[in-house]
Amino acid sequence: FSAKRIMMFKLFLIFASVTSALSEVTVNLPDGRVRGLEKLSARNLTFYAFLQIPYAEPPLGKLRFKDPRQVQPWSGILNATQENKICYQVASNSTMENEDCLYLNVYTPVKLHTKHTRSLLPVMFYIHGGGFMNGNSLYSTIGPHHFMDNGVIVVTISYRLGPFGFLSTGDYVIPGNYGLKDQNMALKWVQRNIEHFGGDPNKVTIFGQSSGAVSVGYHIISKQSEGLFRGAIQQSGSVLTPHGYQRRAIDFAYSLAKFIDPSFDDSADSWELLMLLQNATAEQIDAATSIFTQAPRSMILSEGSWFAPVIECDHEDAFITERMYGSLEKGNINKVPLMVGMTSEEAVSQASDLETYKLTVEQYDNNVTFLVQADMHIDDLTRKTQAGEAIRKIYTDGLLKDNLGAAVKYFSDAYVSRPIIKHAELQSAYTDVYFYQFSYHGALGGNNVSVEGAGRVSHSEDTKYLWVFSNSQNIQDIDAKDLQTLNRYVKMFTNFAKTLNPTPATKTLSRGAVRWPKVNKQNFTYLDIDEELTLKTNPREPAYSRWMDVYDAWAIPPFDTY
Numbered sequence: 001f002s003a004k005r006i007m008m009f010k011l012f013l014i015f016a017s018v019t020s021a022l023s024e025v026t027v028n029l030p031d032g033r034v035r036g037l038e039k040l041s042a043r044n045l046t047f048y049a050f051l052q053i054p055y056a057e058p059p060l061g062k063l064r065f066k067d068p069r070q071v072q073p074w075s076g077i078l079n080a081t082q083e084n085k086i087c088y089q090v091a092s093n094s095t096m097e098n099e100d101c102l103y104l105n106v107y108t109p110v111k112l113h114t115k116h117t118r119s120l121l122p123v124m125f126y127i128h129g130g131g132f133m134n135g136n137s138l139y140s141t142i143g144p145h146h147f148m149d150n151g152v153i154v155v156t157i158s159y160r161l162g163p164f165g166f167l168s169t170g171d172y173v174i175p176g177n178y179g180l181k182d183q184n185m186a187l188k189w190v191q192r193n194i195e196h197f198g199g200d201p202n203k204v205t206i207f208g209q210s211s212g213a214v215s216v217g218y219h220i221i222s223k224q225s226e227g228l229f230r231g232a233i234q235q236s237g238s239v240l241t242p243h244g245y246q247r248r249a250i251d252f253a254y255s256l257a258k259f260i261d262p263s264f265d266d267s268a269d270s271w272e273l274l275m276l277l278q279n280a281t282a283e284q285i286d287a288a289t290s291i292f293t294q295a296p297r298s299m300i301l302s303e304g305s306w307f308a309p310v311i312e313c314d315h316e317d318a319f320i321t322e323r324m325y326g327s328l329e330k331g332n333i334n335k336v337p338l339m340v341g342m343t344s345e346e347a348v349s350q351a352s353d354l355e356t357y358k359l360t361v362e363q364y365d366n367n368v369t370f371l372v373q374a375d376m377h378i379d380d381l382t383r384k385t386q387a388g389e390a391i392r393k394i395y396t397d398g399l400l401k402d403n404l405g406a407a408v409k410y411f412s413d414a415y416v417s418r419p420i421i422k423h424a425e426l427q428s429a430y431t432d433v434y435f436y437q438f439s440y441h442g443a444l445g446g447n448n449v450s451v452e453g454a455g456r457v458s459h460s461e462d463t464k465y466l467w468v469f470s471n472s473q474n475i476q477d478i479d480a481k482d483l484q485t486l487n488r489y490v491k492m493f494t495n496f497a498k499t500l501n502p503t504p505a506t507k508t509l510s511r512g513a514v515r516w517p518k519v520n521k522q523n524f525t526y527l528d529i530d531e532e533l534t535l536k537t538n539p540r541e542p543a544y545s546r547w548m549d550v551y552d553a554w555a556i557p558p559f560d561t562y
Contacts, residue, residue: 024081025112029193032074037081041109041148042468042475050080050106050197051139055189056182058100059160064278065167065174067317068102068185083138088282090133090162090306091290099164099282104157104186105137107144110198120200122497125190125229126156127183129210129460131243132308133162133293143468146486150494153199157186162289163256166307167277168249173270174277175312176249177319180218184319187219187228205231205497209463211305213237214244217423218309219334221327222319226334231500233493234340236459239324240419240562246308247374247560252292259288304374311560325375325559328426337500338427339492341436341526342420342539343462345455347411351404352449361407365399368392373414375562376555387554394546405453409543416459417540418547421524422562428519434502435519435526437539438462438489442482465489481531489529502527 023038025048036050056068063069086094087101110121124147128135137156144154159165159182168176191201206229208216216232217239219225237244246252257264257273260280265272277285293306312318327333351357364370368388369381378384391414395406424435438457441447445461463469465486478486492502503516514533517525528534538544551562 026077027112027196029196030073031071031193033077034080035077036106039107039148040145042145043149045109045149046111047107047109047144047148048112048197049139050108051083052085052103053078053080053106054102055104055157055186056102059102059164059178060099062278064099064164065178065274067178068182070185071189083140085158086136086138087158087161088164088286089130089135090293092134097286101158101160102182102185104155104189105139106194106197107148107154107156108197108199109148109151110153112198118198120195120203121151121153121198122203122205122494123153123155123190123194123199123201124493124497125187125204125206126154127159127206127208127212127215128156129208129212129237130161131305132166132179132211132214133305135161135211141469142463143473145468146466146490147494150490152494152497153194153197155186155190155194157183159183159186162307163253163277163285164282166246166249166309167253167256168246168310168312169253169270169273170250170310171270171313172315173274174253175315175318176310177218177312180215180222180309180319181224181317183215183219184222184225184228187225191228202230203497204229205233207233207235207493208237209235210237210460211244211308213340214239214241214309217244217324218320220336220338220427221322221324221333223334224317224319229334229336231337231496232339233496234338234420234423235462236342236346236416236420238340238420238423240328240423242373242375242415242419242561243305244308245324245561246304246306246310248304249307249310252306256285256288256292259292260284323558323560325426325562328423331430333427333430335431337432337434337496338424339434339436339496339502340420340424341438342417343455343457343459344437344439344441345408345412345457346416346459347408348451348454348456349447349449349458349461350411351408351451351454354404354451357407358401358404361404362399362401364407365392365401371410371414373555373561375559376551378554378556383554387550390550390554391547394543394550403453405451408451408454412455413540413543413547418544419562421539421544424519425521425524429521432500433519434496434516435524435539436492436516437526437528437536438465439528439530440465440485442485443479444482444486462489466493485529485531488533 026035054071085098086096159179165179213234214237369384371388371391396403400407441456496502
């Protein structure tokens, strides 16, 4: 058979496995039948939503703190028309929290109930953010309406968070990274099932924002995810961002155990810790986590989220075993094209209360070692103080509390922008990399914080130009300039999913179109996304170069983050 006839036969099987009634549609999957709902896109086009399809067995009982297992077939028709579960969050009182939470949503514009044939569509697989401790993929939280107008299929997933997803004992007993392994299992589910929704398993792009972007980076460097996607998009995150790696996982695992059972022996081995955690209820672990994470912490934010990915001990099913910086530097990665970027001032929203912010910044002035990144590996206090003074001098000759714009820029660079730029530099030696800065500040972004001397567009603000965050949002109510930016931004993402190039033809971005070049070591060109689209060079300069000088002078390799 020719390739075309094989494709036509596959499409026939897809549509032959679909039945519909009124506004619902039923699809036959290898594991069972699933019923979804008909919805309307931003432009009132029909698409189908399949909500909370299980992609793995519930991680309950003895499966807690274990790798996910492939979902077992079900009988009857699975009702995928409503959502009622999210993974346990840290410090949340949601009634939807449930340990049985390994579900995904599929959104497809393909007319599944018709018999006409068409090409399989590219698939965009989204990983939500939330610091590895919060977040969800609910339809009411991140609506795919704008993507549905652009000829792609979208998959959003839930994965284990907090201790359930990222607690580790640093050995074979609880090696960790279960949230990442959940994501990997969901990607494998896509490979087996997405054709039944009209999606092409050979054209999967993974994308995410914040810790979701960090997760994307881990899939880029993990051999466990090899062959599961062909392109990647990272928004405001990288495996090199400090909060995406936990250096004190063992300490935190034992500390949490003491909050669950104060009589727990600190000298107990990992098996005893696992037994305690598996015998506790999910509610007990959740309550203990809420208390534990409210305890005072070091001001060195680069020590990472309370619960985050780890470098595992070397074992057969390990997801990450090598320092992230080293993987990127040596090209020991899944060599797929990358689109990556940041907002113009990632940390500006932290300064919403200027007086409180000033008090926080003052602590960094009083102890400049807080400014030093954990991965610089400087233990000597004198050297660490000198490095801290050098870092502060990048932004101001005086005190940060007297120049809050400089403080905002420090936090933006230290924890988001600088590591993202370094990631792009390193990966560009091995794959195509397209870099952007989202600088457009509009009402849709929802950020009213402004600090003199700092940029305006904060962390997560750009996501409002991709997803629908309110069921009541009407495209007619969006400001014209906001809508133009939204349409351009979505088009860049979907262009990349379709062609692995965000601007394959200048006409695709309408007015103000531009051809976006790839990053290379000699010429770091990026696209600045504002009211106009502008090509610029060398983002976050001169601070970025001065940070590299500080690393060269004071930091002790090898690095894990940057």
